[in-house]
Structures are given as C-alpha cells and as structure tokens.
Amino acid sequence: MQQILIVEDEPAIRRVLVKILTEENSSYKIVEAVNGVDGLQAFNKQEFNLVLCDIKMPRMDGLEVLEEIKKINVDVPVVMISGHGDLETAVESMKKGAFDYISKPPDLNRLLNTVRIALDSAKLKVENKQLKKKVAKGFQMIGKSAAITEIKNVIEKVAPTDARVLITGPNGTGKELVAHWLHQKSDRSKANFIEVNCAAIPSELIESELFGHVKGAFTSANKDRAGKFEAANGGTLFLDEIGDMSLSAQAKVLRALQENKVQRVGSDKDLKVNVRVIAATNKDLKTEIDNKNFREDLYHRLAVIMIKVPSLDERKDDIPLLVDYFAKKIAKENGTSAKVFNQTAVDELMSYNWTGNVRELRNVVERLLILGGDEISKDDVELFASK
Template sequence: VLCDIKMNKMDGIEVLTEGLALKPDVPFIMISGHGTVETAVEASRKGAYDFISKPPDLNRLLITVRNALERGNLVTETKVLKRKVSKTREILGESVAIGKIKETIERVAPTEARVLITGANGSGKELVARWLHEKSGRANAPLIEVNCAAIPSELIESELFGHEKGSFTSAMKQRIGKFEQADKGTLFLDEIGDMSLSAQSKVLRALQENKITRVGGEREIEVDVRVIAATNKDLLKEIEAGTFRMDLYHRLSVILIHVPSLTERTDDIPIIAQSFCEEICNEYSMTVKKITVEAVAALRALPWTGNIRELRNMVERLIILSDKVITDNDVRIFANPSGPESVNHNVSAQPNYEQFANFQEYKDYAEKEYIKHKLEKNGWNVSKTADDIDIQRSHLYSKIEKYSLKRTEH
C-alpha cells in the first residue's frame, strides 16, 4: 500500500495503524512532502515498510515497491510452509493408548501446566511435545528443544542459561541461553534424566521464580517459559539412587504422559507403515508402493526395539530395495540392515556390511546397486528404467550422475 501522510479525512499514520490491524502482512510505504526524521521514525515504529519523501525518485520508488512485494510474498510463503510442516506432524495410530494420549493433549495443551513425557527411545516423545506446543496459546512463539543427554555436563548450564563474556576460558562473547530463547514460548528438555544435579538445581530455581542468571553474571532475567520434559528413564528410581532431585520431579510432573513402545501397540503398525510409505515415496518422487496384508503381518511380528524410528527406517529400506509391491518375503529378507546370510534380491552381490559407517551409507549402496541392476536389465534404456521403477526420468538421470554409473562394455 502506498499511503500519503497528510490527508484530509484521516491522517496517514492512522490509516497505517488501522490497516495493519486488519491486514498485518501487507507492506505499507509512506509518502510525504513534509517529511521529517521524527515522522519517518514514527511511521517505522507503527509498522511501515519504508518512508519516501516527495517528490519520489521513480527508480527508488520502483525498487522499494518491488522489495516490499517480495517481502510480502516471503511472509506468506513462510506461513504456508509452517502450516504444511505442522500438518505432517501427526500422532499416528488408533489404539486405546494413543487415543488417551491425544485426549490428554487436547485437555492439557491450552493450559500452562508442565508436562513430563516418559517412554523408550524412538517411541515418539518429541512428537507429543510438539503437539502440546502447537495446540497451546504459545504456538506462535518458539519451541526450543534441548537434548540434555547430548550436551556435556560442564556445558549444560551455559546452554540453558547462557553466559557472560569472559565467564570462562572459551566465553569470547555473551551467549543467550535456551531459557531466554524460549521466552513467551515452550522449552522442551529432552532426556532430562541425564542432566547433572548442579544443572537440576538451577532449573528448579528457574521454574520456581521464573528468573534465570547467566553463567558469570549477576543480573536476574525474568523469563516466561512453559517447560515440557521427557525421559526414557524411571525417574523415581533415579531419585532413590540420588541422581535426580525429587523436588524437580514434582515441579515437572504436574501432568504425566507415557508413550507406549511400538510392541505395546502393534495394532497401529499398519497405519504408521502406510503413512511412512506414502511420505518416503513422495520424497523420492516415486509412485506409492503397495504393502501387502502379509507384509503388514510380518512387520507386526518383529520385535521393534527401536520403536517408531526403527519402523520408519525399515519402511524406507523396503521402498528402496523391493519391487513395486512390498511383500512378506521382502520383510523377511530386509528385516535386518545387514540382511540374511545370502541375499540375491535386486542387489548385484552380498556386500561386507562392516564397511558401512551408518544406515545412510548402506542405503546409498543399495540404491546404487538397485538402479544399476535395473538399467542393465533394460539395456540402459533410461526412459524404460524410470518407468519400471516408478520415478521421473530427470530424477533417474540425477541418480546416475550421483553414483557415477556407467554402462559396462562387453
């Protein structure tokens, strides 16, 4: 919107204020023939994108309008992307246990109650925390996540509360901690059972007083943060062992949510596996593969010590290594990343599995061998091969280039 400052019926600043109240994402460019620094500052403070004096330079005006439109588009695109991301974060399953978790989230999320989420690794504790945030009144503020198990004990306090410059040897500049970053939002303390007792006492104080002090600092800083914590440990046993504070446990566990392991809710495996299949096939620009009833039964029979995380890896492996339909035989063959002792299923030779540092390396190897096998089978006809494995031809070309695949001369 191009808006003059001096107008008869309504002042331009009033138009700006009321316009942004109705359409906060619309950029306003203010124009005035009596422009002063004070007027420009007031317009900017009220939310104007820019301020231009009369008579406007045409080039500057065009550039400003173009930049304002681009900014508006970016704001819109960001909101759309955020909605898309939030839509993908679903708690999948129709079991009684998952139904109770969803009901609890609906009741608890709008409140300010602290929540302690328990469950095994890979069971979906982080997803529950995200839903608690997204359905709360803090959804438009940040959700800051901290994996307490991944941070060395000597650094956890600096990570949570920040530090002042020079507070320790490597503190070359001031650092804002996670509590301050999460102000007005939610702080998710994952694996809180691994937090040191020293850090626990400071977290307890922050929860009691809603204030923190940076490491090496003296000034108290007020914070407005909702804390959600998660752990794979039995904190009551940790309290008995003297490694976790009872008073902190009671502060955190106003609401307790236990996320069951996948083996406790095998009825949900068909829904979860199908959802992962659609998601992964879309990522790879492939036609969604069908999972047979027998394959689903085979999946349900597996132990799933890695829970949801392991199931997703398994489905991704099946999509890459199986044909158009995923069968129970595929599940038996590829149930283990290292496979059976003898495998001859779209892979040229049995690899030495010790050579792979992680599953990604194995996946790349398997994908390369699979594509190479299909290309050779189709006489290196790229169009036919792309159709055969249900991916776009351009996508296949990029894979050929990625893996440096070349036709073998006979």
C-alpha cells in the same frame, strides 16, 4: 473475491455503503440484510470476509448480532456502525469482539481505511492458520489405538494451559512428537519451540547451554551468549532426556521454574523469563531419585501432567497406518512413487517385536522401499527387515 455482509435497516445508509465499497473495489461481492435476523441467516448460509453491522435495529440489535456471529466464526471481523449518540454502546461492542466502529453518516476515508485493515487482518489470520496446519503436518501423531487416542485427548486438554508436562517412554516412541503437539496447540505456538537434548551435551557445558554465559566466565567464553531459557522466552523449552542432566544443572533449572529467573554463567544478574517447560525421559525418575541421581523437588515441579508414550509393541494395531504413512512420506521426500505394502508384508511386520519402536519401523520401511520389489511382500520383509 471478498464477500462483505452489510446489516443495516436504513436503506439510505445501505446505498451509501454499497456505493462506496463497490467504487473502491469492483471485485467486492456485497450482500445486504435489512435487519439482524436476516443478517444472521445470510451469515449462516455462506462465508464472509467482513461484516458491517448497525447497532440500533428492530427485531435484533447489533450487539446481539455480533455475539451470534462470534459464536459461528470468531475470525470474521465485524465493524459496527453507530449513531453519534451510540458511542457508549459502540465501546461495549468492542469489548464483545467488534473489530472497530464507524459513526453515521460514514466518513469515506475512515470507512475505506477500516475496511482495508479489517480485510487484511482477516486474510492474515487465515494465512497464519494455514501455515500452522502446514507446520503441524510435519509432526503428525499417527495411530488410532486406545493408547494413542488417550494421549491425543490429554494433549487437547493440557496444551492450552501453561501446566508443565513430563513425557516418559522408551527411546524411539515419539516423545519429541508429543512435545511439538503440546506447543503447536498452545497459546505459545507463535513463539519459539527450543529443544535441548540433555544427554548429548557434556555435563560441564549444560549450564552454559541452558542459561547462557558472560564473556570471560570460562576459558572459551569469548563473548556474552544467551542460553536456551532466554531463547525460549514467551514460548516452550523442551528438555529431552532430562534424566541425564547433572545435579548442579538440576538445581538451577529448579530455581528457574520456581522464580521465573535465570542467571548466565559468570553473572550475578537475574534475567526474567516466561517459559513453559516440557521434559521427557526414557528413565524411571523415581528410581533415579532413590539412587540420588535426580532431585525429587525438581521431579514434582516437572510432573504436573504425566504422559506415558507406549512402545510400538503396545500399539501394534497402529502398524498398518504407520507403514502407509511412512511409505508415502518417504516417497515424497525422495521424489519417487509410493510403493504398496501388500497384506502379507504388513502382517509380517506386525508379528515382529520392535525394540527400537516407531523409529526402527520407519527405518525398516525406508529400507524396504529401496531394496524391495514394486509391491512390498512378505518375502521382501523376511529378506530385508533384518529381524
């Protein structure tokens, strides 16, 4: 059932709107308000899928109502109703966030078409938000320690911007997770998130991987191929383990960041790209710069915002939460019931040094779920954790 709020001071217009809408769809629930103040009170008390609001009203005009509604819920479409002499005001309402406007007396087809489109648009927004939440669940950042709380706070501030971010920290700490969060909470979240593991690609192929190539550029280049920069256009490119990138590739990445252009290997044609670059490394890049293995100018381009992900040993207070999260997640993935880790088991896990960090803890939890008893105890941890 979809709820529609009609804010209109003229009884005749209200009757016409209610009649048209209920004849169109008997499942619509219509709420009427005779002025802007009553309309806002109704909007605050319950949820609506659509608002039809007159512009010229006593006590509070439609533009004021529109502004207040958008403060409460920006996603609810508001269709303004204007007299023929109010078109200038109607245009102003569009600038303030109105979905559309219709003139008095309302044209049947125009009104119904506008209502259908507005409701469909609102439904799509809700579905997109739900989908984003569902996707985001796959990249949850578990923990309440001071270090993790600080990272979450930084992400909230930085994600909506296009600032480049350099994520540092040991292997297995969750640097990729931070990159995903930055993308999902950004305005680029609907576009691609492209990941490149610079350490896993041979140095002679990294440039082709990043920038693409044209047919005949090298022996195995049988056809033109787009690179990761092109694939991430409009979205986010995550350069993982960037400390392992060759100096030649670093120079081309620097140019891409400076000019927002790339060239495919074997081509002299520039291709415009709009990409937010997030990089990560487990190396000390300042030491790599001193050793002539990393370009200082590229470092300064990348390190606009620095996020250091702590090792698990630096955030042991989060281990109980992580164990519970992994136990439930792994059980769900395997279609089995989650086992309980009793306090002695958790205390034992907290006493260990986790050189492999969160990744190692997840592997240990999975091993204990497979090999341990119905309730995981300290004895299970000592027997199967292999520390």
